[in-house]
């Protein structure tokens with residue numbers, strides 16, 4: 001029997017609550033399947049660790065998780081620590097050196113969940129946003145001088161490489177090709193950002209020639225926000241820069257009903273390093289410890305992890321269980337307008353896994 005070694009990093013805020021829910025559900029799934037099992041290693045890295053040790057994870061942190069089959073991550077962000085420290089000290093400190101350059105963010109309206117868009121159906125809003133995850137606006141290039149004086153100056157330079165752009169666009173074309181509609185939208189802002197974004201457009205045109213069976217179009221990011229709201233049915237797969245896709249994916253999650261259900265995969269497609277799976281929602285300190293965090297984002301991210309591990313049947317089984325549970329409003333947490341607790345939703349999903357008769 002195959003045992004998958006998973007590094008669980010709950011991080012901060014509601015991360016602990018949703019990751020332990022995810023671990024419970026994955027264990028139930030493995031028990032139901034019988035063909036594989038999980039060995040979880042838990043790492044207490046994050047804000048509390050920082051307060052004790054002055055860093056978000058130990059110096060050899062990456063070495064400790066390099067050999068795992070996948071990473072299940074909760075969130076990074078702490079009210080007493082500046083955001084750029086928590087982000088760069090943990091999440092980006094894993095994503096970037098592990099070259100998890102493809103950030104994949106599916107969005108669908110799950111059964112029982114109501115979109116704020118009037119009359120939109122689940123068939124019309126079924127998207128995957130591919131976010132460039134290794135460079136661009138998150139390259140960390142820039143500096144700050146003369147701090148505190150009136151001469152103070154600061155720059156954040158977005159940096160794009162031909163290799164980085166080509167590989168994410170190729171990844172997105174491949175993903176679009178694997179989906180029934182074979183439709184890709186390449187998002188930039190190449191009217192105003194006249195160097196790197198123009199290069200994006202050029203590379204997109206070049207890569208597109210390898211994919212004659214995929215229909216593709218280009219869209220400026222501002223116009224894309226309108227299209228997502230006004231003509232959601234014209235969109236399938238989307239590829240955009242690190243920052244643009246960060247923003248578009250929050251809009252997508254809101255249009256699909258809640259940030260609490262949105263999943264993400266940080267993939268190293270070449271599998272030189274482990275890939276990392278996490279809910280999009282963040283640490284949510286306003287509800288931490290109340291037991292009402294929506295675990296669905298973590299469950300859906302776990303589905304993506306199972307697919308990556310080569311267990312698509314188990315992944316589909318988990319997704320089906322999640323959808324059976326979201327269909328019942330008694331199991332909606334407060335972000336979805338309900339009263340359910342994390343524990344109730346988790347128990348319902350486990351019950352749905354156990355009682356599935358396939």
Ligand code: IPM
Pocket residue numbers: 076077087246280282
């Ligand atoms: C996301 C988040 C992060 C990001 C934050 C927490 C820094 O918004 O994963 O979308 O911008 O990358």
Ligand code: MG
Pocket residue numbers: 246247250
């Ligand atoms: Mg975001």
